[in-house]
Amino acid sequence: YLRTEIARLTNLVDLPEKADVVVMPLANHDLDPATPARARINLAITFFESQLGERARENAHRYNAVFAGSSWCVARLAERDIYNASPLIQGVDRRVFQWAPPRPRDGHFRIFSGGKFEWRKGHDLVIAAFRRLIETHPTAHLVCAWHNPWPGLFATMANSPHIDTAANGGTQEQFFANLLLINGIPLHRFTILPQLTHGQLSAEMTATDCGLFPNRCEGGTNLVAMEYASIGRPIVANALTGHADIRDAITHKIFATEDSMGWAVQTIDEIHAKLVIAAS
Numbered sequence: 001y002l003r004t005e006i007a008r009l010t011n012l013v014d015l016p017e018k019a020d021v022v023v024m025p026l027a028n029h030d031l032d033p034a035t036p037a038r039a040r041i042n043l044a045i046t047f048f049e050s051q052l053g054e055r056a057r058e059n060a061h062r063y064n065a066v067f068a069g070s071s072w073c074v075a076r077l078a079e080r081d082i083y084n085a086s087p088l089i090q091g092v093d094r095r096v097f098q099w100a101p102p103r104p105r106d107g108h109f110r111i112f113s114g115g116k117f118e119w120r121k122g123h124d125l126v127i128a129a130f131r132r133l134i135e136t137h138p139t140a141h142l143v144c145a146w147h148n149p150w151p152g153l154f155a156t157m158a159n160s161p162h163i164d165t166a167a168n169g170g171t172q173e174q175f176f177a178n179l180l181l182i183n184g185i186p187l188h189r190f191t192i193l194p195q196l197t198h199g200q201l202s203a204e205m206t207a208t209d210c211g212l213f214p215n216r217c218e219g220g221t222n223l224v225a226m227e228y229a230s231i232g233r234p235i236v237a238n239a240l241t242g243h244a245d246i247r248d249a250i251t252h253k254i255f256a257t258e259d260s261m262g263w264a265v266q267t268i269d270e271i272h273a274k275l276v277i278a279a280s
Contacts, residue, residue: 001093024063031059031066045088047219048073049120049241051261052080060084069220070242076262089245090223096198097230100206109140109279112208112233114201114224115215116148117157117176122214122266124160129212129271131184137279140189143208145224146176147195162268202231210278211235214254214271217263218242225249236274240264252278 006012006023013019022039026032026046030053033044042062047069060066060082067088068074077085103110111130115121123146130142148154151172157165163183169175173192180190193204205211211228213235221242226249229235234251237243241264243250252274256264 029053030055049217049219057082070245072241073219092226092230097202097227099232110208112143112211114145117146118153119156119159120216122216124163125214126212127183128162128268132272133275142190145193205231213237214266221245236278238264
């Protein structure tokens with residue numbers, strides 16, 4: 001997508017041809033470049049959620065500018081005396097994620113939860129809050145788009161004090177289903193989506209009533225939440241970390257505080273209360 005958009009503005013060349021400007025992704029928390037290419041103007045792009053490395057400040061000064069995925073990242077860079085940084089906010093393909101009228105009221109409350117499954121994304125908070133919601137809203141239904149191309153990140157969910165994480169399954173869909181079942185959510189109360197194309201995902205979003213995003217940290221602006229907002233559905237989310245840049249799109253803001261890393265800390269009570277409001 002980035003290449004396509006830049007190509008509308010200027011001619012692109014592939015390495016090792018000489019270039020006047022190089023746009024490079026950064027490879028790690030030390031802000032090392034992912035390419036050895038250099039040009040007259042060197043622009044870097046980074047998204048991060050964890051603490052910057054020891055060489056981050058030194059490396060940042062090797063670039064004419066560092067573009068970060070959110071204002072939160074820019075603030076973290078400034079804490080390390082890196083001031084040649086600016087936010088570069090990602091966009092949504094509105095040809096795919098188009099506004100759609102609300103779903104017909106049929107007595108059911110369908111909640112969408114998206115993003116790759118890991119502790120940072122707060123899916124344990126989603127499970128715990130939804131488990132409480134169905135006690136008073138027996139027709140609520142959770143739609144999960146949690147496919148993760150790095151399943152090793154599943155292990156980070158062991159950090160959660162809110163859910164039992166001792167699930168298993170041969171596929172990711174089976175694992176997620178077993179996880180919800182062992183945490184007290186009946187089979188008829190959830191749908192596990194496989195990995196989908198953007199067009200298919202947009203259709204699934206349109207068939208829900210509300211999006212839930214209690215993400216602990218976003219180095220970007222949470223593209224899935226932005227896509228969900230683009231179809232015209234209300235969002236329940238906190239407005240910290242990268243979410244702060246899309247606060248105007250958040251319908252029901254989850255009260256949250258910051259921990260020592262600047263990540264969002266939220267309670268199940270608060271998330272549940274906002275879901276009840278959204279369902280009313």
